[in-house]
Amino acid sequence: MWVIGGGLAGCEAALQLALAGEQVTLWEQRPVFMPPDHATHGLAELVCSNSLKNNAHDSGHGLIKEELRRLGSVLMACADATAIPAGAALAVDREAFSRAVEACIAAAGVKLVRERCEQLPPGKGIVAMGPLGQGAIADQLTDWMGQRHFYDAAAPVITDESIDKSQVFTASRHGKGGDYLNLPLSKDQYLAFRQSLLEAPKAPVHGFEDKAVFEGCLPVEVLAARGEDTLRYGPLKPVGLIDPATGTQPYAVVQLRREDARGSLWNLVGFQTRLTFGAQKRIFGALPGLADAEFARYGVMHRNTFFATPGKLTRGLRIKGRDVWLAGQITGGEGYLAAMATGLVAARSLLADLRGKPEPDYTAQTMTGALAAYISGHVGDYQPMAPNFGIVEPPGGKVPKALRGGYLADRALYHIEHMAPEWAFDVKQKLGGAL
Numbered sequence: 334m335w336v337i338g339g340g341l342a343g344c345e346a347a348l349q350l351a352l353a354g355e356q357v358t359l360w361e362q363r364p365v366f367m368p369p370d371h372a373t374h375g376l377a378e379l380v381c382s383n384s385l386k387n388n389a390h391d392s393g394h395g396l397i398k399e400e401l402r403r404l405g406s407v408l409m410a411c412a413d414a415t416a417i418p419a420g421a422a423l424a425v426d427r428e429a430f431s432r433a434v435e436a437c438i439a440a441a442g443v444k445l446v447r448e449r450c451e452q453l454p455p456g457k458g459i460v461a462m463g464p465l466g467q468g469a470i471a472d473q474l475t476d477w478m479g480q481r482h483f484y485d486a487a488a489p490v491i492t493d494e495s496i497d498k499s500q501v502f503t504a505s506r507h508g509k510g511g512d513y514l515n516l517p518l519s520k521d522q523y524l525a526f527r528q529s530l531l532e533a534p535k536a537p538v539h540g541f542e543d544k545a546v547f548e549g550c551l552p553v554e555v556l557a558a559r560g561e562d563t564l565r566y567g568p569l570k571p572v573g574l575i576d577p578a579t580g581t582q583p584y585a586v587v588q589l590r591r592e593d594a595r596g597s598l599w600n601l602v603g604f605q606t607r608l609t610f611g612a613q614k615r616i617f618g619a620l621p622g623l624a625d626a627e628f629a630r631y632g633v634m635h636r637n638t639f640f641a642t643p644g645k646l647t648r649g650l651r652i653k654g655r656d657v658w659l660a661g662q663i664t665g666g667e668g669y670l671a672a673m674a675t676g677l678v679a680a681r682s683l684l685a686d687l688r689g690k691p692e693p694d695y696t697a698q699t700m701t702g703a704l705a706a707y708i709s710g711h712v713g714d715y716q717p718m719a720p721n722f723g724i725v726e727p728p729g730g731k732v733p734k735a736l737r738g739g740y741l742a743d744r745a746l747y748h749i750e751h752m753a754p755e756w757a758f759d760v761k762q763k764l765g766g767a768l
Contacts, residue, residue: 345677
């Protein structure tokens with residue numbers, strides 16, 4: 334049994350197979366070959382952010398996290414074990430998370446091969462090689478699946494000691510925790526900031542058109558160009574935040590989120606960008622409290638690849654007519670949570686095949702099942718999709734809007750509790766010593 338790719342999807346898949354009693358070889362090309370979007374050799378490296386989004390069950394990201402916990406996701410257990418304060422969101426210490434996953438891989442007896450896999454191994458297995466996959470395997474999948482591209486973007490990270498704390502306040506929206514740094518902007522400051530973004534030089538991204546930018550990860554300067562108030566209703570929204578210096582809600586707010594457990598690094602939330610490094614230092618440095626900001630990482634853009642999967646995969650993410658399953662961003666599942674979910678779905682599907690059983694049916698009434706259904710059967714222009722209630726099967730009757738999220742979450746978790754296959758396991762019982 335083999336899995337190609339040591340990211341979140343590949344590690345989840347390998348662990349699911351190994352803990353079900355299968356002999357598994359996990360191929361990871363780093364450090365022999367380092368893709369441009371990676372900075373470490375660690376398994377399950379979180380490249381762009383340490384945030385795994387909202388924890389509330391009545392949100393798409395919160396629901397899929399709870400589904401994964403109940404389905405026995407090892408990586409969700411690792412995330413919970415390495416969590417750091419982040420208000421209503423789940424954020425992890427990125428290095429500690431990677432170490433926890435590596436410890437689980439070792440404890441589960443997965444054979445880790447640190448080489449670039451040049452061709453599909455014999456037998457059945459899962460390809461989760463990541464969104465920048467290259468080489469003969471990527472070419473083979475392209476022949477089978479077809480290929481598409483989209484942009485992905487990472488926000489800048491600044492050091493804690495370089496922030497002027499006298500100009501910021503600590504709070505989370507609506508008082509849910511107090512773990513974000515908030516930079517309040519007056520109307521004049523906001524308009525000046527937006528104008529700077531419109532006029533700033535952008536780094537070239539060769540070979541792609543702006544229309545290919547993934548809508549869920551738009552650069553801050555693209556949002557600025559869409560209208561005067563677009564940023565204020567997006568990443569700079571002030572709703573639910575009161576500046577203690579004035580006792581009022583600011584006109585706009587820039588939020589900074591912890592990048593590590595110590596709070597030594599902070600991420601500019603929603604500031605993914607392709608501005609030149611010089612423009613980033615000048616424009617972001619003009620924000621309140623950031624005049625002396627030290628950038629540990631500037632915002633960048635890179636190309637990601639995904640395959641045209643609808644109609645070519647089963648709901649268990651198996652390539653139809655072949656002994657190969659897909660998982661991760663190459664399926665068009667967007668984000669770290671989708672990576673975990675597709676890794677688990679592919680592995681459980683493969684296990685079912687080995688045992689002569691039908692693929693587990695999570696149903697489109699669960700977030701996990703809805704994501705698999707979207708990946709395998711979306712009709713129309715196929716674009717990457719993150720977990721959200723828009724892809725979940727709607728309620729059978731009328732449900733008030735204010736109650737809809739809670740209703741869909743309760744319904745989904747009921748299904749999850751009643752469909753877990755017999756080879757599901759308790760993560761802490763199996764791997765408690767590694768977490």
